[in-house]
Amino acid sequence: MPTTTPRILLAGGGSAGHVSPLLATAAQITRRCPEAEVIVLGTQEGLEADLVPAAGYELVTIDKVPFPRRPNGDALRFPGRFGATLRSVRTLLRDREIDVVAGFGGYVCPPAYLASASLRRPLVVHEANRRPGLANRLGARRAAAVLTAFEGSSLPGARRIGMPMREGIAHLDRAAHREQAVRGFGLDPACPVLLATGGSLGALRLNTAVAEAAAAFVEEGAQILHVTGRGKAEGLPELEGYQVVEYVGAMEDAYAAADLALTRSGAGTVCELTAVGLPAVLVPLPIGNGEQALNGEQVVAAGGALMVPDGELDAAHLRHQVLPLLRDQDRLATMAEASRAFGITDAAEVMADVVTGVARRA
Template sequence: MKVLISGGGTGGHIYPALALIEQIKKEIPNAEFLYIGSDNGLESRIVPDNQIPFKTVTISGFRRKLSVENVKTVLRFLKAVSTAKRYIRDFHPDVVIGTGGYVCGPVVFAAAKQRIPTLIHEQNSVPGLTNKFLSKYVDRVAISFEASKTFFPKEKVALTGNPRAQQVYEASLEKSGGRLTELGLDPNQKTVLIVGGSRGAKPINEAFLQAVPALKDKPFQCLYVTGDVHYESIKSELTTFGELTNIVCVPFIHDMPQVLKHVDLLVARAGATTLSETTALGLPSLLVPSPYVTNNHQEKNARALENNGAAKVIVEKELSADRLVQEMDASLEKENWQVMHEAAKAMGTPEAATTLRKLMEEVIAEKQ
């Protein structure tokens, strides 16, 4: 079987694609892959690092307002479609899958026009322009949130969850609490993980630093992931609080699944990948959605969890040290934690990658 995958721009589009590829390799060992992305997106580094054949097209996203730049985007799109057709002709894929980001637009469109089996995967509760456009042409649309159904042709939609959920769930079973010890934490103590993404989130950083005087005497410990950019300055500032026996600061965690398994509460942004990870593990969370994303989709993602009792949402303008500590205390209370844990677990999709792989095979069979 030959599988062509396209998606990029952010990790939220790339990591689900990689999780799906990993699962297909496990279940179909002789499968071959080609990944098409942009030459300047994160995928241009991440995908080749995972030893996956990689090709590029040149494309940019549409502006939501009329502009001269959109005319250029149309021309780039048409050229990218032509390039994608050449890649498709050379690779002869059995199926083409788009995981979001404007780079998959011309690739999946080109495949659909050549009547190759196609499907797209939407990670967010509110889809982006590219997936809305592609939904008119593809055979099936896989979604991660029930709320996404209304944006797509109902006869094409299938709720699969996010493939990253299965990857994290299975990886979390591989190691014991020894990973917390390596990080300088007590595996027998309640742990709160605070993280704002690979580059950090300034509002979360600021609220946490202001909360340190209150947190250093709490009966739980904090693992604080600052992001590489902010690490040195924050580490220096933490030294002004004296000895902190229950707070550990690191710039980045590469083996997040093993750490998440032994965390009791997560404080983070509300990207789709993060939420798929927390629900797969039944992990309660305090979510601070980024207000700087298209259609405010992070808050809508977060509200989906909050409405089911799996998380608490703190919008950025209401984030403060006092509010942060208050919500941590409340969420770690035994009864509250158990309710959130069960609600998150109920929303989890620990077999999402396998479900999406099965949907892929259905699409292929339907076109034969």
């Protein structure tokens, strides 16, 4: 049903790994195709409940109905609950005359994918991790386009475009903004800066190791910008050159201030680090299906990062391995070049073009 006004449903939510690329894509759709109507499908419990309306997009919520992993009461109730959710999404697609569904993974995607299939609406799938989740494995079977953040996906017909991200990060010039960013965090531009962060929720092992090693870094003329996660900064040492913050609203400022990052290796983090060309020491989360280690492997192989198993990260490792690296500007420059060569900065634009193109052909 051709239309002069593309009507697009973006499905995804729950975590920042789903919501951030969704919103980055929405922003580029709006910029590149101002007449497009963009609706977001999410839940009331995920980050999207706050972030999507704040970004100016309509959010339609459905119940979170995870697939049961064991036979119990939830398993018995699942068919009825999932069926009701599926019917509500079908109604949404019909009533709003949606031309294309674009999914980013998460609990809302299976009903969105099945509803689009039943109504023969085209589907575009974006997979952030090298090891795809169940929802996107389901959707990729009939998708008009399967787009990924990394090479080597097992999804059929996958094409790497990178991770859609905000313009402020994707097109950051770290060198041009470094001095202002460093001063903004109360640090000295003449001294190297380690950015240590476990994400918005923090990471206990990273926080503990960094706090214990902070004095040694400062004594050697290095600095640390430690983003602890909300509610995780209490009790950490107070040292000049060791700046502790719970949260950074604009991560591009932290990336610009840093010479080296110590982080988890979630897909979004890895893609942002490489887009801005920031060398990193990656510490994969040791739970789940191992996707964080997979996400970082290709960057390590390219020379843009090092990887340390979670169990080996402690204050001694930071003092003996990370601190010398932070002070080796030549090696950091080589790593930064390799990181930037691996990174992709226009994923949001490409994703937006693919989605609107499919919508116009619908």
